[in-house]
Amino acid sequence: MSQVKRTPLANQAAELLLNRIRAGEWPLGARIPGETTLGPQLGVGRSTVREAIRQLAGKGVLQTRQGAGVFVTALDAAEDWNTVLQRAEIAAVIEARTAIEAEAAYLAAQRRSPQALRAIRRTLADRERHRESAADYVDADMRYHRAVVEAADNPVLLELFDSFVPRLRQAMIDMLALGAGMDDDADRGAHEQLTEAIAAHDGDAARRLSRTHLDALCERIAR
Template identity: 55%
Template sequence: MTTLRRHPLADQAADALLARIGAGEWALGHKLPGETTLAAQLGVGRSTVREAIRQLAGRGILESRQGSGVFVISLDDVEDWDAVLRRAGIVSIVETRLAIESEAAALAAARRTPADLRTMRRALDRRGELIDAPIEEHVDADTAFHRAIVSAAHNEVLAELFDSLIPRVRPAMVDLLRIAPAPSVHSDHASHEELFEAIRGARAEEARSASRSHLGELRRRLADRS
């Protein structure tokens, strides 16, 4: 029997259960013993076992089925998304943005509502007003416009992915514009106008292309800076 003494106990219990799964004690699809049995084996309370199971369920390893028990649904421990983002280089992050936003732009062209277009128009106008503002304000206004496009795609997964990237992208964007500003801020804003017009005109391929062109240029500038 493995007795756990270090804190936090729930983390230690989760690690112990994961190790036993990795060792093949419980195969894919196998049902785990009950909380009482696991608590006795690990030398912890049932509430600690319950929390450990919740942790592993959140990582996609276990699944609690009402009235049936807890089952192994994956043998792979998927790395925490925030940890992946912290480790990733900024160019990789922008490449991910490119993939998300180019598809979001095409979907927005097909799905945008009048309310979506009004939101995009206001955000774009605000971006134009802040071209010569402090860099942080301009970056935030630019982000708000791109967020409005992703929102207009009406795809919750794309929106969640976009939002998860922003905290990682923002500092790099501020640094980039401070060190290597766009060759022409007015030309850059005009490219955003073209993107908006493609979405407003329901021209999906044109919107996708405009988004890829704009973010592709950003990727090149970041790569040159690296």
């Protein structure tokens, strides 16, 4: 049986335990052996086993149940969200963003407060003032779309949107630097129509306009 040979011991012990779970040694829902059993198997002390279990619990693979033991709750560790986004193709990220923003636009039309609508209009106007610099324009555009998501009054949607911004920002800047229609009439009109749909509490139109705009953006980036 494989044993830990190099430091950091807890990280390697966690990896060895995860490999055994992946190999099917302990199925989903199974109770894994105790620290006194795992320690000699891995060639480490109980405190190292405890830390390895803590690491895997943090990744959702194991769960400690008071008085019952440690149980398998997932058969692999989920990748860090930022890592997933960094590796994903930009088109795929925009597709996911579309799903979030289209629903957020619908909810924004239903729930927006007068203050939220003012923020949307303010960021829309600000977007018009940043046409000289691609970076400034992209940042202004992101502030507008964030204001729409914020108006939906759903903190989960807002957190998801914020997680997409770093991955998209540079790709958008690069695209605009190549002359891909920065602030053209159709793009400007799409944002104005979306704003007015939200102002009119027209959720269906807001959802449709948001999706149409982002679908066009995805096609533009894919060229």
